[in-house]
Amino acid sequence: MTYNSIVLVKQVPDTRTVTGDVMSKKGTMNRSAMPAIFNPEDLNALEMALQVRERYGGQITVLTMGPLKAADILRDALFHGADNVILLSDRKFAGADTQATAYTLKSAIQKIGDFDLIFCGRQAIDGDTAQVGPQVAEKLNLPQITYTESIASMDGDEIIAKRAFDLGSEIVKCKLPCLLTVVGSADRIRPASARKRIENKLAAIPSEYPAIVEKWAEFETETALAAYLTERNLEITVWTAADLDVNEDQLGLSGSPTQVYKVNYVVLESTESKEVPPTKEGIRELIQELIQEYIVG
Amino acid sequence: MSDNRNVWIFVEQEEGQIADVGLELLAKGRELADTLESQVWALVLGYQVAPLAERVIHHGADRVLLANHPELELYRTLPYSRVIIEQVQAHQPYIFLLGATPVGRDLAPRVASATNVGLTADCTDLQIGDYLLKKEKREYKDLLYQIRPAFGGNIIATIVNPKTRPQMATVREGVMQPNPPDLEFSGEVEIVEPSFEPSDFALHVLSREIRQPTVKLKDAPVIVAGGGGVSSEDESRLIEELAHILGGEVGASRAAVDAGFFSHEHQIGQTGATVRPRLYIAAGISGAIQHSTGMDESNKIISINTDPDAPISKIAHYKIVGDIAEVLPLLINALREKSR
Ligand SMILES: Cc1cc2nc3c(=O)[nH]c(=O)nc-3n(C[C@H](O)[C@H](O)[C@H](O)COP(=O)(O)OP(=O)(O)OC[C@H]3O[C@@H](n4cnc5c(N)ncnc54)[C@H](O)[C@@H]3O)c2cc1C
Numbered sequence: 017m018t019y020n021s022i023v024l025v026k027q028v029p030d031t032r033t034v035t036g037d038v039m040s041k042k043g044t045m046n047r048s049a050m051p052a053i054f055n056p057e058d059l060n061a062l063e064m065a066l067q068v069r070e071r072y073g074g075q076i077t078v079l080t081m082g083p084l085k086a087a088d089i090l091r092d093a094l095f096h097g098a099d100n101v102i103l104l105s106d107r108k109f110a111g112a113d114t115q116a117t118a119y120t121l122k123s124a125i126q127k128i129g130d131f132d133l134i135f136c137g138r139q140a141i142d143g144d145t146a147q148v149g150p151q152v153a154e155k156l157n158l159p160q161i162t163y164t165e166s167i168a169s170m171d172g173d174e175i176i177a178k179r180a181f182d183l184g185s186e187i188v189k190c191k192l193p194c195l196l197t198v199v200g201s202a203d204r205i206r207p208a209s210a211r212k213r214i215e216n217k218l219a220a221i222p223s224e225y226p227a228i229v230e231k232w233a234e235f236e237t238e239t240a241l242a243a244y245l246t247e248r249n250l251e252i253t254v255w256t257a258a259d260l261d262v263n264e265d266q267l268g269l270s271g272s273p274t275q276v277y278k279v280n281y282v283v284l285e286s287t288e289s290k291e292v293p294p295t296k297e298g299i300r301e302l303i304q305e306l307i308q309e310y311i312v313g
Numbered sequence: 314m315s316d317n318r319n320v321w322i323f324v325e326q327e328e329g330q331i332a333d334v335g336l337e338l339l340a341k342g343r344e345l346a347d348t349l350e351s352q353v354w355a356l357v358l359g360y361q362v363a364p365l366a367e368r369v370i371h372h373g374a375d376r377v378l379l380a381n382h383p384e385l386e387l388y389r390t391l392p393y394s395r396v397i398i399e400q401v402q403a404h405q406p407y408i409f410l411l412g413a414t415p416v417g418r419d420l421a422p423r424v425a426s427a428t429n430v431g432l433t434a435d436c437t438d439l440q441i442g443d444y445l446l447k448k449e450k451r452e453y454k455d456l457l458y459q460i461r462p463a464f465g466g467n468i469i470a471t472i473v474n475p476k477t478r479p480q481m482a483t484v485r486e487g488v489m490q491p492n493p494p495d496l497e498f499s500g501e502v503e504i505v506e507p508s509f510e511p512s513d514f515a516l517h518v519l520s521r522e523i524r525q526p527t528v529k530l531k532d533a534p535v536i537v538a539g540g541g542g543v544s545s546e547d548e549s550r551l552i553e554e555l556a557h558i559l560g561g562e563v564g565a566s567r568a569a570v571d572a573g574f575f576s577h578e579h580q581i582g583q584t585g586a587t588v589r590p591r592l593y594i595a596a597g598i599s600g601a602i603q604h605s606t607g608m609d610e611s612n613k614i615i616s617i618n619t620d621p622d623a624p625i626s627k628i629a630h631y632k633i634v635g636d637i638a639e640v641l642p643l644l645i646n647a648l649r650e651k652s653r
Pocket of ligand 1: 466585618638
């Protein structure tokens, strides 16, 4: 039996490398100084899907919602071995909270239709909410296996998987179709294959065509490029709201029940601090003081 | 929308033990309900958990919704969400809080999605306040301000759900303070009979392992934490020794955990534990916001740092400018001397 997978991925600013360049002295943020990357745990999710395909066969479709620039991570997904990739991009999707995001993703998954497994990373590093996976599962009425670290086996319409969380782990058996969220301790993504990289180098969305025509002399016009890409199945599918069966009131910012009331930049408040010399005498006095104040017993 | 302003708390339990975050949320819930002049309702799910109800009431619940069923013995997403979604739909609470634990973070989005309400993850503070929705020129009174770090902890965002009820949030463990039990406090217990569907049992737990935490940061009176300034096993041993002499626990910044000197269980900060000991000694820690957010409410902070201008010195009560390799032995010796 083969299993078809959908992998949900996100392009995120690399908040892990927030450095001096990103945060100004006043505490404001320069987002352009943060590179946009493939959300790390989504790569673990993609690897898990690739392993299922290796063992049992099936197709992998990678789906993301984001600005047109998110086509970058879909190309990456192709380099790593995804069969199909789809970009959900529309101004109407912008500003979505997890609820509106899950609604949009659910609608796209229903359009894709044929799947046994949905994989996503446990959480995205730009929000750390870990909500979208379970919300998508709920909207599709599917069981969920959160914090999945590995798949032990698949048999008929059942999967056996290991969940790993703080201070514990579980082996669970679940009916398919189901949704899995994958943790960072799962297997790392395999390196992109050189062959896939070459084959998919030109995979693009239409808004990228002008730049490609400019760069590659062999395509004289966008039409010629489009024909070439179609023939090789290298057009990255872009779906807008109009392509989905959705209620527009539930999309994007206006479809989001949560609203950001305010944002404060974090500035440490100064405390009166006493400088203690790093000498025997200085330290001894410090200890005395702490004992007198009952801080040290 | 119903107009009650009740605050619901999901009180997580594991093998009949109430999770600490459950008690922390009951205390916060009580405070919010008092501000709103409403009630605290607690949800307790499990098997043979009836004895927990009284304890939950003593921690401030006016009413306990108790679902006691063999199928609820181990947490599983679908049976638990079935019970909770049904109760939420039947009673329409104003606020619903869960711990940001592996269970709470699995369950809360399920409930929020089924009831089409907003959910904020991993809050570190909750307050009641008003919100002016400019587009509608309408003021929403007494909303729940859901406050959480965002963007890698570099900003603090306040989120509101003006229109959907309940206003749902998960709350970080350890940031709210539990109240001592009040044996005089009285409340009611309502038994909830679950009505499961066969599809709720799509998932079986074949085996389960829960480790007891070996590092007890939360209740430690003293924490000695090492950071990126720790550069050898000898130095990390000095940290352990100092913690031992002070009867405290060893903490670490992410830099020191990443460098392999301490395990992740020791990590303090946004992606680690939140602590407020009587004394916190930061040894070779710069004081990045993601770290300080987990320890800045410590009663007294001592920093040992070669850089006099490291951000930690802003929040330290005592600043020792020096190398940990020299300062830690001085501290250890001074303490040994005094106990002689
Ligand atoms: C999303 C996110 C979550 C994060 N979560 C956490 C978290 O939970 N906890 C956490 O700690 N960090 C966290 N971080 C990382 C955080 O931003 C910092 O990178 C980290 O705290 C740095 O640790 P440090 O100050 O110990 O190390 P460094 O930045 O390497 O600083 C070392 C300090 O030691 C001093 N020093 C060096 N040598 C010596 C010496 N011999 N003697 C004395 N002083 C010396 C230096 O002057 C410097 O101040 C997170 C980051 C992100 C983006």
